[in-house]
Amino acid sequence: MMPVVLIAINFVREQRWPILVLLLWVLLLAFLGLVTDVRQQREDLLFVFNSVAVYVVAFSIFFGGSAIYNERRSRRILCVLSKAVGRQQYLSGLVLGVTLASAIYCFALGITGSWTLGEAGFPVTQVWYLMLCLVAACTLAGTVALTFSTFLNPFLAAGATATVLGLPALAGRFLGPQWAYVIPVWPLAAKVVQSSFDSPGAASWFPLALAATETLGFWLLAARIFSYVDIAVAVE
């Protein structure tokens, strides 16, 4: 477990600049909370909150899709995997890293959202439920991207991830809402995007449990594929 945690923390450390850039959006929300009358401008604040929240899903795909590629290209992966670290542990570290990175953002957003939206009348418990949905969506999206990145370059991995996550969303729209839950990133993100003061949404644990199960499934698939991949191409 120790190497997994170390790799995850190291991953967050390496991604500190993109995370800080993301956190600027939270600062924007905090700034708006400070300079506006939150009760008068509550719909605008909620719109900013909803928009800012979903950015992190895209960032998770970016984090997951580029992690292995960057480490291989820089050859820093060699020093890590030359230690007593199995490939499955390495991938676990990256999945945990993506989760931590998104959790940091969601925590900051949750604090700011509780303060600004809570003051405007939005249920604070619902803010934290939405943040939990967002972390689950990010972890699943990042793991799907990581799975593709074990054998594709980051651009193709991001494209493949967008397709895999987008198709169930389209199916849900045209064939019936249950289809969206095949890979529940969209339903989880939609909970955040579509929440409003009139209808903050009901707390359902089903999509969270489904997302956690599918994250495990994609992680196992990624580990299986990654165990067959040559991670180092000879310098020669």
Added chain:
Amino acid sequence: MVSVLEFENVTKEYRSFPGRRLLRALDRFTLKVETGEILGFLGPNGAGKSTAIHLAMGFMRPTSGAGRLLGQHFGHAPTRRRVGFLAENVALYHRRAESLVRFYGALNRMSGSHLAKRTRQVLEMVGLQDDLNRNVGKFSRGMLQRVGLAQAMVNDPELLILDEPTSALDPLARVAVRELLLNARAAGKTIFLSSHLLSEVELVCDRVAVLHRGRLVRMGKTVDLLQASAQMEIVARGIAAACFDGAVTRDGVVSFSVPANQQQAALERVWNLGGEVVSVNPLRRSLEEVFLEVTADPSSPDSERAL
């Protein structure tokens, strides 16, 4: 002797994209590294040295054949706790040197005061005791290589696998690393050393393996390889240099070389000419000469013989 690293008929082929030409980086490569030795692993660029090392570390899988690292198959993660590895052109995270080495030690399940003490010890061993708190992102290539060496040794490994460990070092640092390797051997460690610096290899290695186009073309004890010439050098005084082909006079003595099977005749001739034999020694070659010889024509049957 127990083998700590074994390659058995290992072949590795690369085909980066369907339809592209197949590249065979290693071809039925067999090698055993014995406990407590320093084995020099030589070969021109593209010979397959790094491929062999990456296979041993489990970074890639062989196309055919198998190998064992400290008794376990290649790629067995827990075994790597007993191995130290330094990659060619080492790439490290940009952290403080001490924090970085601690990170790598912790990946090998080291912790607490033992890890802290060992980290400082290895950084001191590579001469970076004054740079513990400097970020390695600001280090020169030579310093990076030394941090790389420190992270490889932090777990006090039984086997050190080093890919070009001294290529970026200045002469002083090279001497220090040489001492470090010799001390490690004296402490019972085994070292698998891939290097282009033949003079270094000549000085520290017990045995040498030469790889060329993915095949092992020469393997033997360093002393034997250097003395493997079939020529004898005879030094005599009291004779004219003109009496022997290729003889030279220096400081009043004449030296010349003859094939080993003709040394008796040559010595008798010196005595018959009224000369005095000062010394007779096998002609010693440099490792560079051996290297150039065996990599010049790999198809030659002589170049594939094992000593």
